Amino acid sequence: MHMKSAPHLLTEDRSEYERLLDDALRNAHERPELAGIGQRLNAEQLRTMALNATAIITAAAATEYDHFVQVREESRTPSRLSAIDSVLSASDDGTATGPGAGLGVVVTVLAPVLAGTAAVIFLLVGYLLKVLDPAPSFADPLLAAGWFFAAVTALGILVAAIGLLITALRNSSTQVSADEPGGELPDEIARAREAWRHALLERGIMPFLRDALADPSADPASGAPPRPVGRMPKVGYSGPDFSSPSEGGAAARPTFTSPDFTSPDFGGPGHQPD
Template identity: 50%
Template sequence: MHMNSLPQHLRSEDRREFERLLDEVLRSAPHRPELAAVGRRLSPAQLRTMAIAASALITVAAAAEYQRYVRIRDELRHPEQASGAAGSAPAEPGPAAAELAAPHGAGAVAVVAVLAPLLSATAAAIFLLIGYILRSLDPRQPIAGTMLTAGWVFGALTVAALLVAAVGLLVTALRNGASPESRARDAATEEVARARAAWETALLERGILPFLKEALADHSHYTGSDHGGPEHQPD
């Protein structure tokens, strides 16, 4: 069997994870007393080839953890399938659905927050422009002062509207960041990480390490020497 081929019961991304764990164990073998014979009885390359060839047996030791990890990961990646499997009866609309069903509240506020600064700024520019033009033509015209006053009032309203709009956007961003959907997804992501860690630990402790120790022990018994040499035959 090719040393990079693994059985199909592991998905491709998980086959790479199996090889990564195996390579890490082999690299750290000098620091593991139970694998101290690596390099003397069998080389790391030989052990890697043997482990990948026997991966079907090795991964069975962590089958329960792997099934749980895959199930939770699939639920996170495809939540619509998980919700569809739970039942076909229509669920009662939750708070998020209620907000979507009544768009006039938040939608109207958003429209006002955008249009108010734009309209007030336009009005301020128009009044100020007309006021300064009239004053330049005839400084004694009272309407010029009225136009200028109105322009500065609308200018102040523009600043106030911009501040209100900024506060509204900030509140909306904070509300969306702390939405139930966002918190649920964060919790699901953490659960996937815990399930993956549990699978990797089980695969390492109950699968990879026992297989490598058994392979080294079998080879020592076969050669009859701790150093892997043949037994001395009497003349």
């Protein structure tokens, strides 16, 4: 069974690994150790072998990758907290925060829904009563109330849209871009990511491709990685050794002998066995 993904490589980073592998194969002409591409193995065969050996290749840069993941996770925690704070805070000056801001959000969302429902009910009942002959006297007040709630619904939708627009503009103006000089944490993430990419390329991908080209026993159809040499990590298990009977000289073959069975001596009725 082929190993398609490394146990420690997250799904969101697998595309980065494949992109780095494709760049290495695309720029193989710039590296003398990869000059043999196309003679016995082409770029597509090498790519398939490298994808099947993702666990072995990425293990060479496990330390840098763990640091990169840790820094990235630490940077995501303040982002989540700021998103929650923006929902709980109605304004930057602190005039409406906490439960009051939550109540305002609930009223802003529910007011158009409730007003719209009331408008539909009053207008439907009012126009049904207007069909009757003679029409009841309270049909006109119902219609008036229905149109009032319809106006409230339209106003509530307008207020909610304006509030969402203001919130979006406020958050976008206070957001720190990753390219800005003051963003120390994004810079740290970029440095950790670049360190992982460099280690993965120099200690994982390039040695694997070099060994695959140098190993004549590498079979691209099977997807098995080449024999690890040099700095390449070794797999923690190996297959048993099988040899044919003709190898290693003649071995002692076990001998089997059948047990000796003797029939009992039968005689006449008066004969007793010895």
